[in-house]
Amino acid sequence: MTTIETVAGLADRIPDGAFIGLPPEYSYVPMDLVRALIRRNARDLDVICVPIGGMAVDMLIGAGCVRSVEAAAVSLGESGPAPRFTAAVQERRISMTDSTCPAVHTALQASEKGVPFMPLSGLIGSDVLNHRDDWKVVDDPLGLGNGPIALVPAIQPEFALIHSPLGDRFGNVWIGKRRELMTLAHAAKETLVTVERITDDDLLASEATAAGTLPNLYISAVAEAQSGAKPLGLADCYGRDDAAISTYAQMAKTLQGFSEYLSAEGIRPIAEAAE
Amino acid sequence: MNYRKEEFLIATVAGLLDDPGVKHVAVGAASPIPGAAALLTQARTNGRLRVSIIHGDANNPFTDGGRELFDAAGQGRIDAFFLGGVQIDGGANINLVGTGPYPETERRFSGSFGSAHMYFVIPKVILFRPEHSRRVFVEAVDFISAPGTSDPGVYRPGGPKALVTELCLMSFHADRGRFRLESVHPGHTLEEVLDNTGFDFDIPDQVPLSPEPTESDLNLLRTGIGAEIAKTYPAFGARVFAIEGAA
Numbered sequence: 001m002t003t004i005e006t007v008a009g010l011a012d013r014i015p016d017g018a019f020i021g022l023p024p025e026y027s028y029v030p031m032d033l034v035r036a037l038i039r040r041n042a043r044d045l046d047v048i049c050v051p052i053g054g055m056a057v058d059m060l061i062g063a064g065c066v067r068s069v070e071a072a073a074v075s076l077g078e079s080g081p082a083p084r085f086t087a088a089v090q091e092r093r094i095s096m097t098d099s100t101c102p103a104v105h106t107a108l109q110a111s112e113k114g115v116p117f118m119p120l121s122g123l124i125g126s127d128v129l130n131h132r133d134d135w136k137v138v139d140d141p142l143g144l145g146n147g148p149i150a151l152v153p154a155i156q157p158e159f160a161l162i163h164s165p166l167g168d169r170f171g172n173v174w175i176g177k178r179r180e181l182m183t184l185a186h187a188a189k190e191t192l193v194t195v196e197r198i199t200d201d202d203l204l205a206s207e208a209t210a211a212g213t214l215p216n217l218y219i220s221a222v223a224e225a226q227s228g229a230k231p232l233g234l235a236d237c238y239g240r241d242d243a244a245i246s247t248y249a250q251m252a253k254t255l256q257g258f259s260e261y262l263s264a265e266g267i268r269p270i271a272e273a274a275e
Numbered sequence: 276m277n278y279r280k281e282e283f284l285i286a287t288v289a290g291l292l293d294d295p296g297v298k299h300v301a302v303g304a305a306s307p308i309p310g311a312a313a314l315l316t317q318a319r320t321n322g323r324l325r326v327s328i329i330h331g332d333a334n335n336p337f338t339d340g341g342r343e344l345f346d347a348a349g350q351g352r353i354d355a356f357f358l359g360g361v362q363i364d365g366g367a368n369i370n371l372v373g374t375g376p377y378p379e380t381e382r383r384f385s386g387s388f389g390s391a392h393m394y395f396v397i398p399k400v401i402l403f404r405p406e407h408s409r410r411v412f413v414e415a416v417d418f419i420s421a422p423g424t425s426d427p428g429v430y431r432p433g434g435p436k437a438l439v440t441e442l443c444l445m446s447f448h449a450d451r452g453r454f455r456l457e458s459v460h461p462g463h464t465l466e467e468v469l470d471n472t473g474f475d476f477d478i479p480d481q482v483p484l485s486p487e488p489t490e491s492d493l494n495l496l497r498t499g500i501g502a503e504i505a506k507t508y509p510a511f512g513a514r515v516f517a518i519e520g521a522a
Contacts, residue, residue, distance in 0.1 A: 024341060026331065051341060052304075052388065073371070073386030077305065077330075078510050081385060089373075089383045098372060100420075101389035102345035109342070121349055122392035124429050125422035129391070131377065146430040179340025235332065242510070 002171025002216040007223045010192045011036035014159055016043040017067070021108075021157035021188055025054030025077055025232060027178045030163035030194045032228040038063040038267050048157055049074065050184050051104035055232060055248060058082040061094060062258045063267075068095040070155075072104055079245045083252040098128050103135075103152050105180070110154035111187035123150040160188035163229045164214075165237050167195035171216035172203040176235070185218045194225035196237060278488050280441065281308060281515045282496055283460065284405065286488035287444060288312035291401055291437050292324060292355060299325040300355040301344060301397075304388065306330070307511035309357040309403055311496065311504040318495045327353075333506035345389055348396050351432065355399040358390050358435075362416040363404060365454060365474025367423025367435040367447045369394070370416035377418045387420035394421035397433040402447075407440035409473040424449050443468050444485055445476060453477055458485040 010033055014020065023029050034056045037045075042065040047057055049071035057074060060066050062084030074085040088094045103120055110118040123129045124137055129150060136151050162181050166174040173193045175181045185191040191214070203213040231248070233240035251257035259269045289312040292300055302310040313326040314334075328334040329344050337343040347353055360369035361384045371390060375381030394400055404411055425431045438445040438454060442463045445454040455477040459465055465482050488496075497516065505512020512518035 027341075052386075071386060073388045075305075075385035078508065086383050089378075090380065092379065096378065098378075098386055100387050100391035102342065102349070102392040105340075105342035105345060120392065121430055122395035122421075124395075125419065125425055126387075126391040127372075127377065127419040128387050130419075147428045149430070177338045177340075179338070180342065181340075183340060183342065 002219045003221045004169070004171070004198065005221045005223050007032050007036045007194055007225050007228070008040070010194065010221055010223050011040045011042070013192060013221065014042060014045075014161075017045070019046040019048070019158045021048045021050055021160045021184050022053065022056050023050055023162055023178070023181055023184065024052045027180060028163040028165075028175065028234060029054070029056050029229050029232050030161045030225075031056060031230060031232055032225040033161055033163070033192070033194050033223075034059055035265070035267050037065055038262065041065075043067075048104065048155055050108065050180055051099065051101040053085065054082065055245060058084045058252065061085050061088045062252060062255070063262065066094050068097065070097040070099055070104070072099050072101040076245060076249050079242065079249045083249060084258055087255070098131065100126070100128050104155070105183065107152045107155035108183050108187040110152070111156040112183060115154065117151045117153045119149045119151055121146065121149060124148060155187065157184070157188040158190070160184045160191040162191065163194045163225070163234070165196045165234060166203070167193060167198050167222045168203045169198055169200055170202060170204075171219050171222050173214045173219060173222065174203055174209065174212055175214050176212040182214055185214050188218075190220040191218050193219055193222045194228045195222060196224075196226055196228060196234070198222070198224055276490050276493055278493055279515060282488055282493060284308050284439065284441070285311045285315055285496060286492045287460070287485055288401065288403065288439055289315040289319065289492070290486070291399075291439070292316040293319060294355075294399070297324065297354045297399055299327065299353050301348070301353045302326070302328045302330070302357060304330050306357050306403070307504055307508040308405075309401070310507060311500055314500045314503055315492060315495055318500060319492070328507050331507045333503070345392055348393055351396070353397055355401065356393050356397040357401050357403050358394060358421070359402065359404045360411070360416070360420070362411060362413045363402060363438070364413050364416045364423075365476060366452050367402065367438075367454070368416045368419045369402065369421050369423070370418045371420040372418040374417050390421040393433075394435070395425070395431045395433055399436045400434060402435055402438040404438070405441045407442040407468070407471050409471060412471070413473045423447065424452050442471065451477075455479070456482060458483045460485045461487055
């Protein structure tokens with residue numbers, strides 16, 4: 001049964017050491033939930049970025065919430081490099097597992113299907129593959145003609161964390177064409193969602209809305225969070241706040257600046273910055 | 276006619292897309308110049324070229340999530356794509372991860388994105404890296420995000436075909452595993468290219484000058500394409516084409 005809770009309640013459901021999946025910057029990123037995880041001082045999170053990380057994972061890393069990251073890339077896009085990610089990798093404060101976009105998608109699709117691995121073309125000869133003990137190149141077992149092929153194991157996050165413009169009171173959530181969120185939610189053991197607003201109308205009642213709806217079958221809990229993706233954009237709701245993200249990109253270049261950013265956002269300063 | 280460096284590079288890249296083999300070009304993340312070049316070629320060819328820009332919603336046709344671009348590429352539905360590199364070597368190996376020994380790295384960059392798949396399956400990959408220096412163009416990359424060539428037997432319908440920098444245009448020949456200088460941009464010299472390239476490449480007896488953008492190209496860029504690419508890249512649109520408030 002999907003329950004309606006607070007954002008802090010969702011953050012409390014995610015224990016230290018949990019394996020979480022986060023959407024890409026262009027999709028529906030649950031920034032309020034990320035801020036709530038920092039507030040509750042989450043620790044040792046393992047994060048899979050689907051497939052690219054941005055400000056959300058950078059903030060979690062900066063606040064010391066993250067033990068490991070798997071991603072095809074971590075970047076603030078037009079606002080430049082992800083500063084806390086870059087520092088943490090160079091200082092070896094987190095474990096970074098490099099992947100490539102379609103390998104993340106494929107590994108989630110394997111979980112969706114309940115199979116232990118899936119094949120993916122390309123990769124052979126790449127150092128991404130050469131540094132992955134968990135990936136394997138095999139000869140085409142069915143002899144269908146494309147030669148050796150790489151296998152990537154399924155990825156099953158414990159929690160998929162997403163935001164959305166709209167949920168209904170039954171716990172169904174609109175995701176529109178952000179289908180990577182559908183894949184992520186199908187793959188994860190459970191999904192926690194923040195939404196801009198909750199409607200009394202059943203999103204599954206009409207074909208038009210049902211087609212873009214993640215059903216409550218996959219969702220453990222929903223919380224209302226107005227402006228919950230800001231300063232990132234939310235399609236059809238609000239644009240990306242480039243000035244705010246640039247401010248973050250500047251301030252987060254140092255741990256001290258990052259801590260000041262968290263304080264200014266009303267989150268909390270981080271202990272390490274005082275050292 | 277006066278033009279900006281960005282407009283020159285857009286026209287140069289557009290020339291590479293004006294190719295009967297290229298019916299569909301996709302443009303990945305953080306690629307305003309390739310994106311504008313794709314739109315310019317589309318305009319030059321009266322819409323023959325299909326352009327899909329995956330960053331943002333403008334000119335983005337995909338509706339099945341992040342995987343759809345890679346699935347479409349794997350099927351052969353995309354003919355041309357762009358990749359770059361923190362480092363690129365003479366064998367067209369590209370490094371998007373970082374410099375120095377991996378995984379520690381001296382300088383860590385964002386990551387390989389989709390390169391380890393796209394470089395294999397898209398027939399015409401254009402390497403686009405404006406900064407032409409020995410820091411970028413090295414003898415051997417420190418990390419191979421995606422290899423320039425593959426052993427026989429590895430499924431590889433695609434790969435690198437060209438390299439565009441602020442100094443020159445090169446072609447890549449997988450059979451020899453080497454770049455060949457095709458032309459040097461106006462205002463630059465062969466010596467400058469040699470001085471700033473850390474790998475060996477083939478040089479023709481006569482090195483042509485890259486063509487300048489035509490008046491028609493510049494008009495297309497300034498009267499429509501600038502505003503169109505600004506929908507995807509507002510900061511670039513404002514800086515290069517003085518498009519305000521496009522975001």
